[in-house]
Amino acid sequence: MVPAEVELSFGVRGAAQPAVVVEIADGRAVAFRGRIDRVDRAPDGTHLLVLDYKSGSRNPYRGLTTDPVKRGRALQLPVYGIAAQQRFGAASVAGYYWFATERWSYEREGFPLGERELATFRHALVVIIEGIERGLFPARPGERRNDGFENCQICPYDRVCPRDRSRAWQRKRRAPELRDFLDLAEPED
Ligand code: SF4
Numbered sequence: 001m002v003p004a005e006v007e008l009s010f011g012v013r014g015a016a017q018p019a020v021v022v023e024i025a026d027g028r029a030v031a032f033r034g035r036i037d038r039v040d041r042a043p044d045g046t047h048l049l050v051l052d053y054k055s056g057s058r059n060p061y062r063g064l065t066t067d068p069v070k071r072g073r074a075l076q077l078p079v080y081g082i083a084a085q086q087r088f089g090a091a092s093v094a095g096y097y098w099f100a101t102e103r104w105s106y107e108r109e110g111f112p113l114g115e116r117e118l119a120t121f122r123h124a125l126v127v128i129i130e131g132i133e134r135g136l137f138p139a140r141p142g143e144r145r146n147d148g149f150e151n152c153q154i155c156p157y158d159r160v161c162p163r164d165r166s167r168a169w170q171r172k173r174r175a176p177e178l179r180d181f182l183d184l185a186e187p188e189d
Pocket residue numbers: 138139140141149151152155156157158159161165
């Protein structure tokens with residue numbers, strides 16, 4: 001594999017490549033734009049490697065081979081994989097977050113983008129889009145940590161969200177309207 005392109009933009013103003021359009025169901029589609037840090041390509045053009053450089057912690061990205069979308073919170077690699085395939089037309093593509101620092105030992109987390117990963121990605125999209133269409137925006141803070149709730153770190157509503165938000169979520173999470181979201185975000189182990 002050799003580097004083929006860096007900062008490959010798609011769907012953004014001035015980019016040569018159009019948005020990635022993913023069909024989900026009933027003729028509906030979702031368009032994504034973005035910029036890929038790096039795409040490597042096999043000399044015969046059959047394989048691609050998408051790399052997204054990360055300078056932060058590797059921990060939130062562990063387990064991608066088991067759950068390639070991290071319960072709906074990591075959609076980046078499938079989108080990038082599709083964008084790279086559209087650009088180069090290769091038969092196969094793999095995508096990885098590359099933790100390119102000594103602290104994280106230059107390790108990578110990711111997967112080859114196959115049928116299973118694409119199906120998981122599309123399912124997560126359907127749940128998210130249908131939730132938005134139905135007006136379902138449950139306040140879900142996640143786990144309490146030393147520095148606050150997991151999901152509230154950069155949320156602009158942090159100051160107005162109730163202090164007992166965790167208990168509020170526990171009361172709401174069994175609502176029938178949230179069943180699909182709950183299956184995605186908090187599946188039974
Ligand atoms: S502050 Fe409230 S709305 Fe924002 S992420 Fe936390 S629970 Fe959700």
